[in-house]
Amino acid sequence: MKKKVIGWIIGIVVVALIIVFSVRRPPKQPEVIKIGAILPLTGELGFFGEGDRKALELFEKEHPDVKFVFEDSKGTAKDGLNAANKLVMEGIKYYITSLSYIVNTIQPVFDKYHCLNFTLNMDPRSEEKSPYCFRLYVTFYDEMDKLIELIE
Numbered sequence: 605m606k607k608k609v610i611g612w613i614i615g616i617v618v619v620a621l622i623i624v625f626s627v628r629r630p631p632k633q634p635e636v637i638k639i640g641a642i643l644p645l646t647g648e649l650g651f652f653g654e655g656d657r658k659a660l661e662l663f664e665k666e667h668p669d670v671k672f673v674f675e676d677s678k679g680t681a682k683d684g685l686n687a688a689n690k691l692v693m694e695g696i697k698y699y700i701t702s703l704s705y706i707v708n709t710i711q712p713v714f715d716k717y718h719c720l721n722f723t724l725n726m727d728p729r730s731e732e733k734s735p736y737c738f739r740l741y742v743t744f745y746d747e748m749d750k751l752i753e754l755i756e
Contacts, residue, residue, distance in 0.1 A: 634669055640691035640699045641672045642684055642710065649679035652702060656724065660700065677701075681709040688713045698722075704730065711737050 641660055643653030653676070660672045673696060675687035684706035691699070697719050701707050704727035711734050714721045721737045723730060728743040 636669055636671050637698065638671050638673055638696050640688075640696040641674045642677050642687045642691070642699060642701045642706070643674065644679040644703060644706075645674065645676040647679040649703065652679075653677075656700070656702060672700075677703070677706050679703065679706075681706050684710050685713070692717050692719060700724065707737070 641657070643656050644650055645653040645657060657674060660674075664670055664672055673691060673694070675691060677684035677687055684701070684703075688699075688701075688710035692713055697717075699714060699719060699721045700723070701710065701721055702724035704725040707721070707723045707725045707730045708727065711721060711730055713719075714736050715734050719736060721734075723737055723739050724741055725739060726741050726743055726747065728739065728745065731737045731739045
């Protein structure tokens with residue numbers, strides 16, 4: 605009887621050790637936040653995107669837990685849409701985009717996949733139409749109000 609009890613105890617200890625060592629996880633690595641940046645990096649409007657890219661790269665250097673994945677919209681809605689679809693399929697959930705006509709073209713993709721878009725554009729409609737779009741610039745309305753103020 606004693607041998608049976610000792611056998612059971614040893615068996616339970618062995619099973620417990622197997623469970624503990626099989627469930628043991630490696631040390632947790634810091635999670636890197638990937639952010640898609642769809643900017644006009646080439647083409648006639650490349651000067652808009654290059655400054656933004658440099659600013660984001662400076663931020664990335666100081667924050668190793670953030671990684672920007674740059675895609676070139678080439679200043680066209682078609683290329684911007686291709687870039688958005690590509691990055692969404694890679695599982696990226698956060699974006700920085702620019703140029704109103706490109707943002708208004710690609711925002712439905714971000715809405716469909718519940719991706720957050722911080723946009724550098726002046727068209728307030730992009731933000732009004734989507735709960736996933738947050739503009740970082742003043743609006744056309746603000747610009748016109750300022751122009752009227754200056755004229756008066």
